[in-house]
Amino acid sequence: MFGINGPEFLILLIIGILVIGPKRLPEYTQGLMNLVRGVRKMASGAREQIKDEVGIDIDEVDWRKYDPRQYDPRRIIREALLEPDTPAAASAAVGAAAVATAMPEREIPRLAEGESAPFDTEAT
Secondary structure, X not given: OOOOOHHHHHHHHHHHHHHHOOOOXXXXXXXXXXXXXXXXXXXXXXXXXXXXXXXXXXXXXOHHHHOHHHXXXXXXXXXXXXXXXXXXXXXXXXHHHHHHHHOOOOOOOOOOOOOOOOOXXXXX
C-alpha cells in the first residue's frame, strides 16, 4: 500500500494518534468505522445491482475461465493444428489445403549475374 511496509505504518499510526490526541481519538475512530460501513454497504449494493441487471450472481461466475494467463498462443495453435475438434473443422482444413495446392505458384523474376537491382529515387 503506497510503498509503506509494516514498521513504517506503525510509526505513522503512532504519530497520527499523538497528533490527534486522546480527546479527539474516539470521534475519529467512529468516523473511520462509519466510512468502512459505508464502503461495505456500497459494495453490497453494487453486487445486488449487478445481480439484478445481469441476472447472475458474482459468486457463481467461474473467474478462472476469464484469466488471460491461460491463453498461451503456442498451445492454442498446437491444439488447432494437431487435433481438429469437429468433422466440419477437419473438412475445412482439408478444403483450405486443397485450395492452397490448386493455386499456381507465383514466378519470382531473378536478376542476371552482375545486374544491379532497380532503384527508385523518389521512394527514398
